[in-house]
Amino acid sequence: MLATGLAAAGRTVVVDTGPRLSSPWPSWTAGQEAGGLAALPADQALTRTQVQQAAALQRPAAGPGWQVLTDGRDWHSPPLPLVSDPAAWYQLAAIGGWQVVIADTTHPVAHDVLDSRCAGRTSQTRGWCDLPYAIPVLCAAATSSGIQALQQAVMALNAEGLPLHRAVAVLVATTDGRLPAVVRAGATMLTPRTAAVVHLPHDPHIRAHGLREPARLRPRTRQAAAQLASAVLAAAFAAWGQTLPDAPCPAPLSAAVPAL
Template identity: 70%
Template sequence: MVPVIAATGGSGRSTVANLLACGLALSGRTAVLDTGPRLSSPWPAWTNGQAVQGLSSLPSDRPLSRAMVHQAAAQKPGLAAETTWQVITDGREWHSAPLALPHDPAAWHQLAAIGDWQAVIADTSHPVAHDVLAARCEDRTGLTRGWCDLPFAIPVLCAAATASGVQALQQAVMAMHAEGLPLQRTVAVMVSTSDGRPPAVVRAGATMLAPRTFAVIPLPFDPSIRAHGLREPARLRSRTRQAAAALAAAVLAASHATWGEPLPQALRPRPLSSSVPAL
C-alpha cells in the first residue's frame, strides 16, 4: 500500500500517483484508489471515455466480490506497451451528487485487498502537517497515521520544488517525526514546476531531507503533463519515464529493506460468514 500524501494542495500528488503506478505496473498488478472528492480530482478526466461508474457502483451495504471491484476500475496504459494498470475513481458526470466516501484508511485497504492487486497507490487529499497537529491536539488518530499504519505501507510525501513547497515539506517532516511516524520508510518526491535546474533552496532542502527519509526523488518538469495531463504516457519525456522508474524502485527498495525480500503474504479480508449469501 502506497499512500501519496502532501502538506498542501498543488504538490503533484495525482501526478506522482499516476507515474508511480506506471512504474510499479512493470513489477506486478497495480491499481490507484482516488480518495478525493470528484470535482477536485483529475482522475475522472484522465479516465474519461471508459464505460465504468467507478466508486458509485460499489455498494456500501453489501459484500463485494473481486469481480465487482475490477468491473468498477478503469484501465490505464503503463510506460511499456504491454503493461496496464487500474484506477478506481468516481466516473460519473460532473453534476452528479457527491459520494459519501469513507475517511478511514482501513476501508480503502479492505477495498484494495478485495481487488487482489500486488501494489495499490492511494491518492489522498488531506494536508499532512495540519492533520498530524490537529489529531495530536484532539487526542485522536489522524488520517496520516491511519495510512502509515496500514500493513506494508510505504508513504510517498510530495512537495512542489519551490521555496514554499520545500518549507511546507520540512514542516510536514518535522510533524511526522514528532509523532513517531515511519519516516525511515517514507519516500519524498520534489515535483519541479518549471524547466531548468532547481533553485538552491530546493537543492538544500533535498540534502537536509535525505538523512531523515528513505529516499528523495526529483521529478522533472514535463510540458506534456501540463498541456495534456496524463492520459497518454507515450508523450512523456524520457527523463520523466526515468524518474517514474526511479520512484517505483525506491518504493520497492523501501519495502524490501523494511520487511524483507520476497515480501510476506499480504493480509486479506476475513471470510464471510456462511449466513451471508455469496455474490
C-alpha cells in the same frame, strides 16, 4: 507514473480518495465503461468481479497496464460519500485482488497529524502508514514554499513517531533549469531522514494535458518515474525483506444469523 513503474511488480490499482470535482482521475479515465466507486456501495458485500469491473484501465506505451478506482460520474451528479478510514480502502483493494495499491490521498498531512494529536484521536496519516507494507510518498513542488511545506510535514511525522525511515519524498520541478538553492538545501536535509529523495523534472506535456497520453512524456520524466518506483520498492525491501510476505487479507463479513 508511480503506478506505471510498480505495475511490473504485481497487479496494480490506484485508489482515488479525493472528491470528484477536485480530482484529475475522472477526466483521465473518461470514456470507459467502468462503473467506478459509485458502483461499489460501502454498506454492501462485494465480489471480486464487481470490484474489478468498477475499475478503469490505464495502458502505458510500454509495460503492463494498471487500474484506477475513481468516481467517474458526470460533474453534476450528487457527491459520493467516500469513507475516510484507510482500512476500508485496504479492504476494497483486497477484495479486488490487487498486489500493489497506490492511494492518491488529498488530506493535508501536517495539519492532519497536528489536528489529530490535539484532539486525542488517530490521524488518517497514521492509518495509512499502519497498513501492511505501506510506504508513504510525500510530494511537494520544488519551490521555496513547496520545500517549506514538506519540511513541516516531515517534522510533524517525526514528532508523531511515524515511519519516516521508509518514506519517499518527491520534489516536482515547476520549470526547466537548475533547482533553487533553497530546494537543493532542503533536499540535502531530507535525504538522511527519509528512505529517498526523488527529483521529478518539469514536463510541459503534464502541465498541458495531465497524464492522458503517457507515451508523450519526456524520456527523462519516464526515467524519473522509474527511479521513484525503484525507491519505493527499495524502501519496502529494506523494511520487510527482499521477498515481501503475503499481506494479510481482511476477514470477510459474516452473514447475520437470525435468532431462533
